[in-house]
Amino acid sequence: MVTGPDGALSLPWLRPVLDRALAQVRGHSTLVHGPGGVGQFELAxxxxxxxxxxxxxxxxxxxxxxxxxxxxxARMHPDFHLLLPDALREPLGWGGDAEGGAKEGGEGKKAKPSREVRVEAVRAAIDWSQQTSSRGKGKVVVIHPAQAMNAIAANALLKTLEEPPGSVRLLLCTHDPESLLPTIRSRCQRLAVPRPERAVALAWLEAQGAREADVLYDASGEQPLEAVAMLRVGIDAAAWRRLPASLQRGEASALTPWPLPRAIDALQKLCHDLMAAAVGAPARYFAAADLPPGAALPALAGWQASLRRAARHDEHPWNAPLLVEALVAEGRALWPPARAGTPHRLGTLSSR
Ligand SMILES: [Zn+2]
Structure with a gap:
């Protein structure tokens, strides 16, 4: 829900941006941009x-x-059209309506939801926008995220951006304007959604049920919506703070209940901060006091490469626990091994 019954926005930091947009947006096509996880979609x-x-x-x-x-x-306004990849419908709360999202695969077999805004969906939206407004206030098309359109879909949209039919307005959302075709960018007025003030974001996170909101906010890379998404899959501040020590002990059990992309993301952030600490730079995602000292830089570089490879293949969940355990075992080796004669745990990978 983007607005409450009194019109109040569920993300309070968007109000000044919305007021500015209502005063300043004059063109038919607008590029809503800003850092990820701050609410471009909700603003649109x-x-x-x-x-x-x-x-x-x-x-x-x-x-x-x-x-x-x-x-x-109620998501039923006849003059509003949303172009969203199927993969984002559930996470953004627009599930159930697969409009324009013809599924691949077929009978009885559940196809993997697409991460693309398809050209067929763009063409359908263009056809729709050429019909008269039902309620007389014009029509609005929202495309999120705009970079989910491939080159064919983006080209299909170009003419509409140039000469929008009648009363239609287009809102393209992106956290990465540079990834869009220059011809798309140049046809849009820009509207920036800035990161909220830290105090505003922390107060909002606490209202969403976050404890130690500052820990979770840093863990999310200062992306409030990302922080809430983490909380929803069980990644809270306490679990986050335990993670570096768990890695040093070679314990993967803290990570295995998390969705695989989340587990790999957490390890990549930990790797980033251990590297920063190793060269005397400030940590970004973890509290410096929670980072075990002494991780060797060359080993960190190797671990970083493994994590990157894993992140590219994180959509293969059948081997998720094994993959996480292998990554944790490799991470554990960042620190010098226990001395000979000291009893130590079997590597978690070899115990499988
Ligand atoms: Zn109203």
Whole structure:
């Protein structure tokens, strides 16, 4: 839910951005950009709702109370069209509506949800945008993330960006404007969604149920929506703080319940911070006090390469626990082994 019944935004730091957008966005095509995990998508939805809002007279937009706002909140507004890869529908709460997302594979077999905005979906949106507005407030298309369009899909959109039919407005969201075709970028007005003030983000995270919100916020790379996504899969501040010591002991059990991409992401962040510590730079994702000293730089470089390889293949979950254990075993070797004669645990990989 992007807005409450009073029109208040669920991500409070977006309000000034939305007000600025309502005052300044004049063109048909807008590129909503900013760092990842701060809410470009939510801003685009709120802006679409504000444009379609049917409240009379002065006051905040969206109002959250009119028929159009109710239709947006129910995801049923006839003048709103969302282009989203199938893989993002569930995570963003727009599941169930596979519009424009023809699935590959077929009968009875569940195909892997696509990470692309397909050219067929773009063409369908263009056709849709050429029909008259149902409620008379214009039409809005949101494309998220814009870089999920491949070159063919992006080219299909170009003409519409250049000469948008009638009253349609397009909102393209991205955390990486440079990855888009220059011809797409140049046809859009830019709207920046900045990172919230740290205190604002921490207060919001606490309201979402985060303990030690500052630990979780740093763990997320200062991406508030990412921090909440981590919390939802069981990665809380306490688990995060235990991770460096677990690695040094060669214990993978803390990581194996996490989704594989999350486990690899955590190890990559730990590797980053151990490298930073080894050269005297500040840690970014972990508290410096939680990082065991003495990890050797050459070994860290090798581990980093293994983690990168694993991250490229993190969509193969059948070997997930084994892969995590192998990565942890390699990570454990960053520190000098226990002295001969000292009893030590069997490597977790060899115990399988
Ligand atoms: Zn309204």
């Amino acid at each position: 939805i709120a802006l679409a709702q504000a444009w379609l809002c049917e409240a009379e007279g002065p006051g905040q937009r969206p109002c959250g109370r009119c028929a159009a706002c109710h239709l947006m909140q």
